[in-house]
Amino acid sequence: MVPFLRNTWRGLTSMRTALILLFLLALAALPGALLPQRTLNANKVADYIAEHGWWGRLLDRLQFFNVYASVWFSAIYILLMISLVGCLLPRTLEYARALRTxxxxxxxxxxxxxxxxxxxxxxxxxxxxxxxxxxxxxxxxxxxxxxxxxxxxxxxxxYLRETGNLVFHFAMLGLIIALAVGKLFGYEGQVIVKADGSQEFCNSGVLGYDSFQPGLRVDGTDLTPFCLKVASFDVNFLPTGQPDLFRANLEYQSEKDLDTGTWQTYGLEVNSPLRTDGDRVYLLGHGYAPVFTVTFPNGEKRTMDTQWRPVDQVTFLSEGATKFDPPGITDSEERRTKQIAVTGVFAPTAQLHGSLLNSSFPDLRDPMVAVDVMRGDLGIDNGRGQSIFTIDQSMVDDGRLKRVARENLSVGGEVKLDDGTVVRFDGVKRWVYLQVSHDPAQVWVLVFAIAIILGIGASLIIxxxxxxxxxxxxxxxxxxxxxxxxxxxxxxxxxxxxxxxxxxxxxxxx
Structure with missing residues (x-):
């Protein structure tokens, strides 16, 4: 038994085994890039399984939709670390003896x-x-x-050649450990915030995010506390339509500011993230939120400014759906027959081809919307999640949601429905797309990356x-x-x- 264990240990700690495990780790990571992952998009995973039947269920049982937390990926990762440690410790001891010889x-x-x-x-x-x-x-x-x-x-x-070689390999081991710590205790979340100071985002839990990717040991209940709001958004386009400047003017609170109520200011740009108390806030994108006011037959008004997503990153032609619940109706069945959605496309600089709307420039020069007004059951009362950018097409297919008007509207334009409801296009607001990243090992990743470069440089030059x-x-x-x-x-x-x-x-x- 002892010879078997000794031979197994020698085989595991050989450099050849370490290289094989490194190749297997890269191979095992491929499904994480090719298949949807449950931590990123659970709905997409469910759709994939439903579409592929027994094959999808088999992949699910084999943890291919949660690759980086799977048993087999963790086993390869741990074996690689053991192999590297087993390779490096004897080499280090031998090098220390050689220095004294x-x-x-x-x-x-x-x-x-x-x-x-x-x-x-x-x-x-x-x-x-x-x-x-x-x-x-x-x-x-x-x-x-x-x-x-x-x-x-x-x-x-x-002799420093071998020192550089050992520094390179230990730094590689340290980088692997630091990346693992980041995956365990880090998190990333994305959120859309209106750029008029009216919406405050606080990093108090996962419910504040539009999408959230937690680390394996993060449950979303102990996030770094801070709050921010976007006071304004500065954007400049060249005459060709290419962007020249994006800046979100933030007001934020973190650490002691949360107790004193003090707001700090920061100009957030694409390559200049806000760093606060271990978190980083990045500016990922921006877009427009058309403002609609619906006046219902009883005279009550409701105004919504839901964000619409760009479908053309050059002209910022956008699409979306702004949804309204009718007021004053307590009966759920009746309410589901009178819900309204204003869906269609928005052009910051309108360009009409007949009645077809397009956009010729990404900035707000002549905003216009081409809308379909839908009335009926939006499917927002069934407890299932729904995209804010689209309506539930199954409701349209079942005839429970019908189009009652189609119109091109400039700012101030309105359309009147058959029951007296009036939909008016009031204007446009801007929104920005932010990402919050937390990685407790990011400094160590940088340190080990620099050490890798120095170590391999020394081993090659000396x-x-x-x-x-x-x-x-x-x-x-x-x-x-x-x-x-x-x-x-x-x-x-x-x-x-x-x-x-x-x-x-x-x-x-x-």
Whole structure:
């Protein structure tokens, strides 16, 4: 049993196994990119399973819709970490022992070295040794005496190459751990906020987000508290329609501000996130929210400014659906026959082709909407989630939601329905799309990424090489100096360095 466990451990901690596990980890991550994930879009996963039948149910049982929290992905991840640790610890101990070890003995036959020179100089052995010591300044070196009276110097340089190699691998291990910590305790959420200061967003729970992706150990109840609102949104377009400037003028509270009620200001731009108390707020996009007022037959009015989504990122032609519940009706069955949705397209700069509306420019120069007014059951009372940008098409197919008017409206334009209801297009508001990201290991990710670059740079640039000097007194009172060199890694240019060093050792004289 013991030999089996020992052989298993040796196999697991070999570099070949680490490389295989790294390849398997990359392979295992592919389903997470190709298949919908339940943590990101549960409805899309349910649709995929319903569409693919037994195949979808099999993938669900095998955890392919929750890849990064699956048993098999976690097993590969943990085995890779164990393998890396098992590879690196013995190498580190061996390197530490090598640092304390003196350079190897001078070979008996230096002429067999790749680099070799021999000279006879008019100096004493002491003078040659002193000169060689000065020439090898910065090298790890040891002086020895041989049995025949010869004196030698063994020198070695480039130990930082292995240091860089170990730094690279430990930094890689640290990066993997930091990324794992980020996935466990980090979160990301996206939210649309109106850009007129009327809507306040607080990071108090997942219900405040339009979409939320928690880490594996995050339940959404202990988020970093802060609040913000978008006072205004500055946008500038070039004459070609290309964007030149996006800036959301934020007011926010975090940490002590929440107790004092103080609001701080910040100009949020695409590449300039707001960093507050460990969270980062990014500006992802923007769009328009047409404002509609519906006057019901009893005279009551309701105004809504639901955001519509851009379908053309060049001209910002947008589509959406603004939904209204009729007031004063307590009977649920009657109410579901009189709900209203204003759906269609919005053009910030109207361009008409007959009655078809398009947009010619992304900025608000001549806003117009082309709307279908739908009346009936919107399906918002059945307890199921529904997109704010669309109506429930199944209600239209069942005849429970019908189109009662179609019209192109400029600002101030209105359309009157057969029951006396009036729908008016009042104007447009702006909204911005924000992302809140929290990653407690982000600083360590940066540190380890820098260490990886430094480590691999050192291991590639620094070369290990050895040099030996043997000094033998000659019979005529002169001194024979023999120099040998060996590059422990392939390195073009060590020949030039060896020639320079051997010349410095002998004083340039033969």
């Amino acid at each position: 003196k350079p190897v003995l001078t070979p008996r036959n230096l002429s067999r070295m790749p680099h070799h020179s021999e000279s006879t100089v008019d100096k004493t052995p002491d003078e040659v040794i002193a000169q060689a010591t000065r020439a090898l300044s910065g090298w790890r070196k040891t002086e020895r005496e041989e049995e025949n009276g010869a004196r030698t110097i063994s020198a070695e340089r480039g 070369k290990r090489r050895r040099l030996w000097v043997r000094v033998v007194p000659a019979a005529d009172g002169r001194t024979v100096v023999e120099v040998g060199g060996l590059a422990r890694t392939d390195q073009a240019g060590y020949g030039e360095e060896f020639e320079r060093l051997s010349g410095a050792v002998t004083g340039g004289k033969n």
